[in-house]
Amino acid sequence: MFKYYNFEVLISDNEEEKQRALTQIKQIFKVTPRPAFGRNSHNLKNDRLKNIYSFKLFSSRSLVWDKAQMLANIDGVLDVDPIIKTKVSFELEEDEAPLNEMQNIRQKGRPDPKWYLSNSKFPEAIAYAKAQYQIGEGHYNGGETNLNLAHLDTGYTDHPELSKVKRELGYNYVNTILDRILSIFIGRPSKRNAKDRLRNARPFKWASHGTSTAGIIVGINTNNRGITGDAPDFTNGVFPHLNLIPYRISETIVSFNNKMAHAARQAMIDRCQVITMSHAGLLRIRSWKEAVREAYENGVIWVAAPGSHIKGVKKIWTYPAKFPETITATVSTFDNKAWEKGFGGKEVDIAAPGLDMYVPFSRKGKKYAYRWSEGSSFSTPITAAAAALWLAHHGQDKLNALYLKPWQKVEAFRNCLKESARRPDGWNTQIYGAGILDVLSLLKHPLPMPESLHHTSSKTDECSKKSLMVDWNDYILNKEITFHTCCAKIESQENDDNIFQKVEQRASKDAKIKMKHIVSSEENKIKSAELKSHVKGFADDWGY
Incomplete structure (x- = not known):
């Protein structure tokens, strides 16, 4: 069947080569490529997305790759991505427990629902940061911060737990017809309405995913006000003293398009210092890579989920977590072990709590509840919150003065994160990272000198002509x-x-x-x- 397919091409930064390549594309394919992410009008220090152009070609699915190869053969075209949704046949193993079913903790072997707080030592770390501030040795006073954390996920809901989410600052990149209609009633443009529509899209069916992952960071104990059902609210966000800005990039937890790159760029424009992304793609897309590198070069700490259990698949590796510029956290358990279904490998930096997580979630009809869940979707925001507290404790001015190259700030955090990790006996550092997150030790660990840090990037900057996405x-x-x-x-x-x-x-x-x-x-x-x-x-x- 013939239809229009979206293409992205990375063009050479050389102005002469760029114009020649754009002219050839226009002559051969009768289309006018346009900058996919706009021009650098926001003074980003390192705008890597400015050379990606997009356009649509009318084609059958079977001929898409032939057209991609034709594009790749044009001088000045460095990479080509046809944006095609891949159909896969596996689904998440998600607990379908009844609304608010606690599943008796002792009988089911569940830990204390707040175990991840004490295990990661967040309360002690916040208390330490406050004490250091009082003696003039730190920059975080224990209260609210002006740090912006970008939350790239399925959006937010009106769950009482999420009262501190900065929903008015959010962005929506799904933008269906229904989104546009609903925006009329809430009085905001649909692109600024990042509310989760709670549609269970397959094959990765997890409506309210963004509510659960945001609750881990900024959740506020509701004392059961506004909660549907009789399960107690045992939850607390690990670091609710920051500005969590929601960027709705999908209705599911897997992407096959460039919306993540658009959201990441907007997050940098919004001066977000940390990005958390419990969301992934199964295939490498160049705009994703460039967005990650742009964040890295601008000193933004990007924590990405490596993935975890999927039916029929024990382990899977996902993007952007595979890109070395990101911070990657696999899953640890309440008894300080690596979860066997969490991904492990050389790219993993650390492990953090992610199994037996009691989290908020929402269903249609204003049903707000809690459930047990698991996965790197939760070890990721906990690690991102640790990054935010680390930034708040050391202070942006101090860090910027010490690390003159923005990427050094990311590497300094990675260094402190890994060096301060708690390493149980028998821990396999080759598979599950340096150890388990210890936020108190993270804050106490001395900052590394700039000259000891090394820039990291993928092995290749330019794709081979013989290989396409x-x-x-x-x-x-x-x-x-x-x-x-x-x-x-x-x-x-x-x-x-x-x-x-x-x-x-x-x-x-x-x-x-x-x-x-x-x-x-x-x-x-x-x-x-x-x-x-x-x-x-x-x-x-x-x-x-």
């Missing part, structure tokens, strides 16, 4: 094949019969190779030549 379903004949991603390096001489066995064997021997295809029947065959060609090119680009 791969929409795996276009190269898999049967749509019921599930997959584990990232990628594997497969030599062209390997044949059909042993391709899966080779990938699995290599994955067990080499930590860099993390792709495995699961074939449900003999009928589910892959076009091996195409697969090998694209996987090898993708792997080469990323240094696998």
